[in-house]
Amino acid sequence: MHAIEKYLAKAANKERVSTGEIVTAKVDLVEVNDLYLQVIKSFKEMGGDKVWNPDKVSFVFDHYSPTPTIKAADNHKKMREFCREQDIDHLFDINAGVCHQVLPEAGLVHPGMILVATDSHTTTHGAFGAFGTGVGATDLATILLSGELWFKVPEIIKIKIDGELKPNVMAKDVILHILGELKQDAAVYKAIEFTGSVVEEMSVAERMVLCNMSVEMGAKTTYIKPDQKTLDYLEPRVNREFEIVETDEDFEYVEVHHFDVSDLDPSVAKPHSIDNVDKVSNVVGEKVDQVFIGTCTGGRVNDIRVAAEILEGKKIADDIRLVVIPASDEVYKTAMEKGYIQTLVDSGATISAPGCGPCLGAHQGVLADGETCVATSSRNFPGRMGSTGAKVYSASPATAALTALKGSLADPGELKGRGE
């Protein structure tokens, strides 16, 4: 069996599971974001009184945070009330940030756990060897009642990434390149495991980018074998026992893809599809109105550092806006302590409160008809960041920052080192 299957088997209280089988598994943690008041409504409609285990339930206010509308404020209010009445302590309010950054930082994510959230990018947590997946409101409400959910044991694709990345080529470029090659439907209801020397070299934060964007290929979940870097991240945060299991040597993957990324140049997903991938060098000079650095894909400390190094001592172009939103409160504080926030503010950036921001077109920088944005986020379909008449290029933080400096799409592959 694969490690993922072993974890599912354990959660389903079975000796073994096999691909395609439907199992009912115990869930270790659920997370409800602030878009999903329907979870509470469904829970009550199904006759719910007390949630099965308040310690295993979390709420994160990230998509509409701080609240931009009365409706959003009402949702937050009702969710706070629910948490109070249910003794749910894991309520991450408007100061916390995006759930996929907040939960690992809070020590709630660990290898082998089954984590289910009302958000598709829950695949992010495969970076820690967790089985993370997104569901809708009624499925989540079912877990609140029973602590369990059914899963079809997914086929598993192996993606091996080897080589040595060129300067200013980031994890985002790697996953965009893979998406461009394999396309959006490559992994529908399949799991993806990432391996190879490039993955081993990556920080935990960079691995999260690969796992995060796997859902853009339809992945049900993802997996990266935990190593010392994973343990170093988890050690000061997680205060419970967890078990790391190995994939059996004779496990057969449904597909194996091998990428050598030594020659990879900075990549971009052009409007209006995330697998419409090209080299940044092919779109250099395209006029851009706004740059957005943030989200659960591209708003971590490393992303903000790269942007700050490119913009250090310089001003963004006159006719461009740069919106920077740290993925979490912890990211914000670290970026502040390191001076990155100061550098960015000095360069002309607008810094907003941690959260999803304009990623899904809610607030803090939505786009007008006819505008073009370069964003470090994960989706670029029409209307994603505001007007359906706006264009979104999804790119790395390095590409985004250099674009803000130049005022039009710019290729960080041309920089000799960072910030030159």
Ligand SMILES: CC(C)[C@H](C(=O)O)[C@@H](O)C(=O)O
């Ligand atoms: C709206 C929300 C539930 C959604 C998701 O499931 O991913 C959002 O976070 C996104 O990125 O589109």
Ligand code: SF4
């Ligand atoms: S930052 Fe964007 S991709 Fe991530 S959870 Fe929020 S809306 Fe979804």
